[in-house]
Amino acid sequence: MTPPDDTGLTLAGLQSLIRTMYSSKDEARGVEGTFMWLMEEVGELAAALREGSREELAREFADVLAWLATIANVAEIDLQQAVLDKYGRGCPGCGQRVCVCDASEKP
């Protein structure tokens, strides 16, 4: 397969890339095992936000996104479609492109 270039990567492309690289391992691990890895990566992102270099921080963002794509693969969720369905028409709370929900609300 052709790796995505640095300007054309979509969520669908990321999910496909991750599927190609890891699907057999991911299916064996299952949703629960994969979720634990995602949580570990979220913890590493938290640590990098506190005290990591820019390079470490960038790597942790990439890891969290990759593990999220992995779980979407195992759970058979089309991540790009899911994001478009939920956020493609604006804020799910108020429907606006620039959210006007009350700041105390979770959008």
Ligand SMILES: [Zn+2]
């Ligand atoms: Zn809103």
